[in-house]
Amino acid sequence: MKASQDIPLKAKLRKAESSNTTKSYALILPLGIFLLVFFLVPIASMIYRSVDNPLLAKHLPRTSEALKLWDSSKTPDEKTYATFVAELKAVGEKTSIGRIAARLNYDKGGMRSLVVKTARKLKRVSVNTLPPEGTWKKTLAKIDKRWDQPEYWATIKNAGAPITVGYYLAAVDKKLDINGAVVKVPEHKRIYLAIFWRTVWVSALVTSLCFLFGYPIAFLIARVQKKCVNLLLIMVLLPFWTSLLVRTTAWIVMLQREGVVNDLLIFLRLIDEPIQLIYSSFGVLVAMTHVLLPLMILPVYSVMKNISPDYVHAGLSLGATPWTAFWKIYFPQTLPGVGAGALFVFILTLGYYITPALVGGPQDQMISQFIVYHANHSLNWGLASALGTLLLLGVLSGYGLHNKIAKIDTIKLN
Amino acid sequence: MDKPHVQFIDVEKSYDGETLVVEKLNLDIFSGEFLTILGPSGSGKSTCLSMLAGFETATCGEIKLHGKSINSVAPHKRNFGVVFQNYALFPHMTVFDNLMFPLKVRKIPLADAHKKVHRALEMVWMGGFADRWPSQLSGGQQQRIAVARALVFTPDLILMDEPLGALDRQLREQLQQEIKQIHNELGVTFVYVTHDQNEAMTMSDRVAIFNQGVIQQLATPDSLYECPMNAFVAEFFGTNNRLIGKVLQDNGETCRVELKDGSQVEALAVNIHEAGTRTTLAIRPERVLIQPNRDDCPNVYKVKVKELTYRGDHIRIHTSLCENEDFVVKISNNEKKVNMNPGETVEIGWRVEDCRALDPYCSDSVCPI
Numbered sequence: 001m002k003a004s005q006d007i008p009l010k011a012k013l014r015k016a017e018s019s020n021t022t023k024s025y026a027l028i029l030p031l032g033i034f035l036l037v038f039f040l041v042p043i044a045s046m047i048y049r050s051v052d053n054p055l056l057a058k059h060l061p062r063t064s065e066a067l068k069l070w071d072s073s074k075t076p077d078e079k080t081y082a083t084f085v086a087e088l089k090a091v092g093e094k095t096s097i098g099r100i101a102a103r104l105n106y107d108k109g110g111m112r113s114l115v116v117k118t119a120r121k122l123k124r125v126s127v128n129t130l131p132p133e134g135t136w137k138k139t140l141a142k143i144d145k146r147w148d149q150p151e152y153w154a155t156i157k158n159a160g161a162p163i164t165v166g167y168y169l170a171a172v173d174k175k176l177d178i179n180g181a182v183v184k185v186p187e188h189k190r191i192y193l194a195i196f197w198r199t200v201w202v203s204a205l206v207t208s209l210c211f212l213f214g215y216p217i218a219f220l221i222a223r224v225q226k227k228c229v230n231l232l233l234i235m236v237l238l239p240f241w242t243s244l245l246v247r248t249t250a251w252i253v254m255l256q257r258e259g260v261v262n263d264l265l266i267f268l269r270l271i272d273e274p275i276q277l278i279y280s281s282f283g284v285l286v287a288m289t290h291v292l293l294p295l296m297i298l299p300v301y302s303v304m305k306n307i308s309p310d311y312v313h314a315g316l317s318l319g320a321t322p323w324t325a326f327w328k329i330y331f332p333q334t335l336p337g338v339g340a341g342a343l344f345v346f347i348l349t350l351g352y353y354i355t356p357a358l359v360g361g362p363q364d365q366m367i368s369q370f371i372v373y374h375a376n377h378s379l380n381w382g383l384a385s386a387l388g389t390l391l392l393l394g395v396l397s398g399y400g401l402h403n404k405i406a407k408i409d410t411i412k413l414n
Numbered sequence: 415m416d417k418p419h420v421q422f423i424d425v426e427k428s429y430d431g432e433t434l435v436v437e438k439l440n441l442d443i444f445s446g447e448f449l450t451i452l453g454p455s456g457s458g459k460s461t462c463l464s465m466l467a468g469f470e471t472a473t474c475g476e477i478k479l480h481g482k483s484i485n486s487v488a489p490h491k492r493n494f495g496v497v498f499q500n501y502a503l504f505p506h507m508t509v510f511d512n513l514m515f516p517l518k519v520r521k522i523p524l525a526d527a528h529k530k531v532h533r534a535l536e537m538v539w540m541g542g543f544a545d546r547w548p549s550q551l552s553g554g555q556q557q558r559i560a561v562a563r564a565l566v567f568t569p570d571l572i573l574m575d576e577p578l579g580a581l582d583r584q585l586r587e588q589l590q591q592e593i594k595q596i597h598n599e600l601g602v603t604f605v606y607v608t609h610d611q612n613e614a615m616t617m618s619d620r621v622a623i624f625n626q627g628v629i630q631q632l633a634t635p636d637s638l639y640e641c642p643m644n645a646f647v648a649e650f651f652g653t654n655n656r657l658i659g660k661v662l663q664d665n666g667e668t669c670r671v672e673l674k675d676g677s678q679v680e681a682l683a684v685n686i687h688e689a690g691t692r693t694t695l696a697i698r699p700e701r702v703l704i705q706p707n708r709d710d711c712p713n714v715y716k717v718k719v720k721e722l723t724y725r726g727d728h729i730r731i732h733t734s735l736c737e738n739e740d741f742v743v744k745i746s747n748n749e750k751k752v753n754m755n756p757g758e759t760v761e762i763g764w765r766v767e768d769c770r771a772l773d774p775y776c777s778d779s780v781c782p783i
Contacts, residue, residue: 317496318516
C-alpha cells in the first residue's frame with residue numbers, strides 16, 4: 001500500500017525512528033571513540049609503518065634518484081659517488097647517520113659500520129675541493145674497499161624508495177637482489193617462514209587438543225543433572241579466572257626437572273631419570289591447552305545444551321546404532337559450537353606470547369615473540385609491523401573462513 | 415479378541431528412587447488399533463511411551479511385543495517409528511535425506527529405498543518437498559515429514575508423543591484427520607500420547623486416561639464420555655458439571671445424595687461407598703434440561719442465570735448450583751431454544767441416568783476422603 005500523498009513512507013519512517021537512532025548512536029559513541037583511538041588507529045599505524053621508509057628518501061634523495069638509472073652489473077658512475085658523498089656529509093648530525101646506518105644494516109649486514117666509518121672519515125674532506133684521491137670513487141674505495149662492490153650500492157638503491165615492501169619480503173625470508181628482483185635469503189638466514197609455520201602448527205595442535213579434551217567435558221556438562229551443571233562450569237572457569245602468569249608458573253613448578261610430575265614418575269619407578277617436560281614443545285602444548293580449554297568448552301556446551309535429546313532418540317528409533325546416532329545426527333549439530341570454539345582457541349594461540357616464552361625452549365618460540373623482539377630490542381619497527389600485519393591477516397582469514405562455513409551452517413539450521 | 419500386540423505387565427518407573435512416575439501399569443495394546451494415552455502433564459504418559467520406545471528403562475515389570483519381552487532390546491533394534499512433539503527432523507539433512515536415514519542404516523538397496531521415500535512422501539501429501547531443508551518448512555509440513563519418516567521403514571508400531579501440540583487449532587484438526595486416514599490405510603498399530611481430550615476423542619479406537627502414574631480408565635471414547643467410572647475421568651474427558659455431596663442411601667442401581675445446601679439428588683450409583691461417605695456427582699452440561707417435565711426428572715432446581723455465552727452451534731448458560739459456582743447448561747441453537755436473559759430464574763433438572771455418583775473428587779494430589 002502506498003503511503004499518503006506528499007511525504008514518502010520511507011522519509012516518514014526515518015523521521016519517526018530518528019530519535020531512537022540518535023539515542024542508539026549516542027550510547028555506542030564512547031565505545032566507538034575508544035575503539036578508534038586505542039584499536040583502529042594503532043592498527044592503521046602499524047600497517048603504515050610496515051611499508052613506510054622515509055629515512056633515505058629524506059636524507060639521500062638525489063643519490064636514490066641517481067641509483068634508479070644505474071646498471072647494477074658494475075659500480076655506479078662518478079657523478080653518483082659525488083652526489084652520495086655530498087648528501088652524506090650534508091646529513092651532518094651523528095644520530096641521523098646512525099639511523100641511516102641502522103636502516104641499511106637491516107637489509108645487509110655490515111652496512112652499519114661501513115656507513116658510520118665512511119661518514120666519520122669524510123668529515124675531514126671538503127666537497128668543494130677536488131677529491132683527495134682524484135675521483136670520489138677512489139676516495140671511497142680507499143676509506144673502505146666495499147664501496148667497490150655493487151651489492152652495497154644495491155642495498156642503498158633498494159632502501160631508497162619512500163614506500164617499501166622490503167619489510168614484508170624480510171618477514172617471509174625474501175629480499176631484493178642487486179637487480180631489484182625478489183630472491184630468497186641464504187638458507188642460514190631463513191627464519192620467519194619456518195616460525196610462521198610453527199606458529200600455525202602449534203595453534204592447530206593446541207586447537208585439536210582443546211577439542212579432544214573439551215568436547216567430552218562439554219558433552220558431560222550438557223548431560224548431567226541441573227544441580228551439577230554449575231559446579232562443573234565453575235570448575236571449568238576457575239583456571240580461566242586465575243591470572244595467566246600464575247597458571248603458567250604453576251606449570252613450571254609441575255613440569256620442571258625436579259618438579260611434581262618428574263618426582264611422581266620416579267617415585268612410581270616409571271622412569272629412572274627426570275625427563276625433559278618443560279622448555280620443550282610438550283610444555284608449551286600442555287600449558288597452552290590448559291589455558292585455552294574453557295574457550296573451547298563454553299561455546300560447545302552452549303550449543304549442546306540447546307540440542308534436544310529427541311534428535312538422538314529419533315535416530316535410535318529409526319534404527320541407528322548409538323554410535324551412528326551420535327556421529328550422523330548429534331555431532332553435526334554441535335559443529336557451530338566446535339567451529340566457534342576452534343576459532344577462539346586458534347586465533348588466541350596464534351598471538352600467544354607469554355606462555356611459550358616462559359615454558360617453551362628456543363625451538364618453541366612463536367611469531368609474537370619475534371614481533372616483541374623487533375619492537376623492543378632490535379627496534380626494527382618496520383619488520384615488527386610487517387610481521388604483525390601478516391599475523392593479523394592470518395587471523396582475519398581464519399575468521400573469514402569460519403564465517404563462510406558458519407553461514408552455510410546457519411542457513412541449514414535456522 | 416486376538417493376542418495383544420504390546421503388553422505392559424506391572425510396569426513401574428521411578429527417576430529418583432523415591433516417587434513412582436508410573437505405577438503398576440498393566441496395558442494390552444491390540445494389533446492394528448489406535449490407542450491413545452491421555453492425561454494431564456506430569457501424569458506419566460510420556461514416560462510410558464519412552465519406555466515402550468526404549469529411551470527409558472522400566473524400573474520393574476515387563477514390556478512384551480508379540481509375547482516376547484523387549485525390556486533388554488536396544489531402542490534401535492525395536493523397529494518402532496516414533497514421532498516427536500518438536501518434530502526432531504534432522505536439521506542438517508534435506509527432507510529426502512531425513513527419510514533415507516532409516517533406510518540407509520537398514521542397508522536397503524538404493525532403488526528400493528528411493529521408491530519407499532517417494533511413496534511415504536506421497537502418503538503425507540508432501541511429494542514435491544523432497545529437496546527442501548526442514549527449516550524451510552512450516553510446523554505442519556515438518557510434522558508431516560516426521561510422520562513420513564516414521565512410516566517409511568514399515569515399522570511394527572508407530573508411537574506419537576504429542577505430535578500436534580505445537581500447532582494451531584485449525585492445522586491440528588486437519589492433521590488429526592490425516593493421521594487417522596494414514597492409520598486406516600496402513601492398519602499399523604498406533605500408540606498416541608496427548609493431553610488434548612478432543613484429539614483423543616476424534617482419533618482413537620481406545621483411550622487410556624492417565625493420572626498420577628495410574629490408568630484411571632481404559633475404554634472407547636464414547637464409553638469414556640458416557641460412562642466415566644471415576645470423577646477424574648468425568649472431569650478430564652469432556653466438559654462436566656460437578657456437585658459434591660454425601661451418600662444418604664444406596665439403592666443398588668441408584669442412590670440418594672444430599673448436597674451441601676440440603677437438597678437431595680437421585681443419581682446412578684456408579685462408584686460410591688457406603689452411606690455417609692462423600693461422593694461426586696457428574697452431569698454433562700448438554701444433559702441438563704431447561705424447564706423439565708417433572709415426571710422424568712426427579713431432580714429439579716430453580717437457578718438464576720448469571721451469564722449466557724453464545725457459541726454458534728450451541729448456547730451456554732452459566733448458573734450456580736449448590737457450591738458449584740459455574741454450573742453450565744448447554745442448549746442447542748435450534749428452533750427449540752428457549753430465550754432467556756441474565757438475572758432471570760429458570761428451572762433446570764436432569765434424569766437419573768444422566769447423573770453419575772462417583773468417587774470423591776479433588777484436584778490436589780492429597781485427597782481426604
